[in-house]
Amino acid sequence: MIFDTELELTRLAKADELRQMGVSPYPHFLKREMNISEFKSKFGYIKELPEGERKAQEEVVISGRIKLKRVAGKSTFANIEDESDNIQIYYSLASIGEEDYTKFKKNLEVGDIILVKGYAFITQTGEFSLHASHITLATKAISPLPEKFHGLTDIETRYRQRYLDMIMDRDVRSDFLKRSIIISTIRRFFEERGFLEVETPMMHPIAGGANAKPFITHHNALGVDRYLKIAPELYLKRLIVGGMEAVFEMNRCFRNEGMDLTHNPEFTSIEFYWAWHDYFEVMDLTEELFATLLDKLNLDKIIEFDGQNIDFSKPFKRIKYLDALVEIGGLDREIISDKEKILAKLKEDKFEANDKLDLGHLQAELFDNYVESKLINPTFITDFPISISPLSRRSDENPEIAERFELFIAGRELANAFNELNDPVDQYERFKAQIQSKDAGNDEAHEMDEDYCRALGYGMAPTVGWGLGVDRLVMLLLNKKSIRDVILFPAMKPKN
The missing domain is CATH 3.30.930.10 (Bira Bifunctional Protein; Domain 2)
Known part of the structure; x- marks a missing residue:
């Protein structure tokens, strides 16, 4: 089995657990209404509203890969990212319901791709975010992402696994x-x-x-x-x-x-x-x-x-x-049109000099080196x-x-x-x-x-x-x- 590390085996088990709950780890026919950049643009006006009113009335559906997740008891903050941008989302036991919150608290992890329905709001710390009312798992990631603060540092891995480099x-x-x-x-x-x-x-x-x-x-x-x-x-x-x-x-x-x-x-x-x-x-x-x-x-x-x-x-x-x-x-003009003088100059300056080359190719050697x-x-x-x-x-x-x-x-x-x-x-x-x-x-x-x-x-x-x-x-x-x-x-x- 290609997925054989302890973390991968744990995630495979979670995928099976979701299936037993009737949740597909890989559903299809899911639709988002806009990307994150469009969401920020459409609802950016709420930043200018008076405190206490800085939220939108309309709910929309966006999507993204979870890049960061922080659970605080009955509420969770996460950062999701799509091709266009990234955004913080907030969900809680009250906002998405006890059943989903319990399910996702355990089985939703960094790397997973989700669909999120909710409205734009400004948190108490002043961050533009999405307040979720419903979450759908779109893709369960089996391989964990590299640790956030160090990222993908190995140059060979970056080129061999470009998909991971891009994530x-x-x-x-x-x-x-x-x-x-x-x-x-x-x-x-x-x-x-x-x-x-x-x-x-x-x-x-x-x-x-x-x-x-x-x-x-x-x-x-x-x-x-x-x-x-x-x-x-x-x-x-x-x-x-x-x-x-x-x-x-x-x-x-x-x-x-x-x-x-x-x-x-x-x-x-x-x-x-x-x-x-x-x-x-x-x-x-x-x-x-x-x-x-x-x-x-x-x-x-x-x-x-x-x-x-x-x-x-x-x-x-x-x-x-x-x-x-x-x-x-910086070469003397008398050298550049004389095959023997070119060969002597190249040898003098420790460059390779093939005496079988014609004048034009020897001039090319001069050009390359000087x-x-x-x-x-x-x-x-x-x-x-x-x-x-x-x-x-x-x-x-x-x-x-x-x-x-x-x-x-x-x-x-x-x-x-x-x-x-x-x-x-x-x-x-x-x-x-x-x-x-x-x-x-x-x-x-x-x-x-x-x-x-x-x-x-x-x-x-x-x-x-x-x-x-x-x-x-x-x-x-x-x-x-x-x-x-x-x-x-x-x-x-x-x-x-």
Whole structure:
């Protein structure tokens, strides 16, 4: 039996005792008339009435989980809580009758969910409360809640038993309500600008769309392996080929990589593709999105994250990739374009240096080690090395540069965007180069996707694409250090 502690066995016995009294511990078809927040709002006027008259005449039915219970002989005070708020209730032998009072005095406990009928009143100590005339047990809790004053302190338990975390901490529920608001605001933001939300496959025949290790599964009916979605990019761009001109998808992606404060193996991302626009316009759009989110959440333009003040005033800083290595990273310009000098610099400063990497990937090592952590306020890093941007359009002015940007905030990459490569021959050659990169040891390099190249062969209009990590965005806006605090059910190591 899963419920085998002394307290759980006692509660099971009480549930049986209630059944013997003809009371179901788990009834259904129960209706409340309003939530606690609505109750407080409707009857709040009684606080302004003269003393001795501060009570409502109307009785209503509310519900909640008992979070605190204090018995004083023939009367009881309890605190109940629903999703909206909490409130003190009072009931006595006189108000609910001797039979019910005796029954509930013994068998009603912290954790139980009840339906309460009564009227609003102000206690002698001045607390807005509900004076109960009838109580119905809605759900008998078998497992006791953690002790109130210490709450749920074990971090592992908080993530493994999110339901218990939410019961014990209203702020946790509030955070996930805000996450929902953020997601719905993003959807509305793009829909209002003419984007169409679409769905693409979660299982792919080829792992592509981003540099990452895939999860591999097997399709029994087809007898083939499939890869859980790393990113929806190549499918979304097929839709642009097909004639849709503004599409987005917000969905789960999966990457078979390590877990830390900013990485979970499954995560939520949003990507959009927009024909007849460019990455400069998308930088403006990204600034608009952040302004909309801050406004929706009633946040100032300067917010705190991990002890740092982040200034979202527009316009965000924009700086080219190579310039950032010099101006922000403090590197000599003569070093950043010389492979041997980069390798020497990395080794000198005790960073890993793989001499098989090309110049662009070595420049990325410089960026990761000398620049990224210094990008606190929102900063668009633009014009990336082409070799680390296999799906981006080449600059007409410099073929070694991709028309791409990434948005960094608080030392982390949050969004990635670029003018899309729509030359099918160039794309095919880039995929071939990725295969060579994989053979050289880059196990996150893209696979060859011949069908995608074939799709480009039918013609894709000039298009810009953009992607953003929703979980990291929520972390930023809610000031959470761990991605596990913004994912309802994060991945966890097995207990054993």
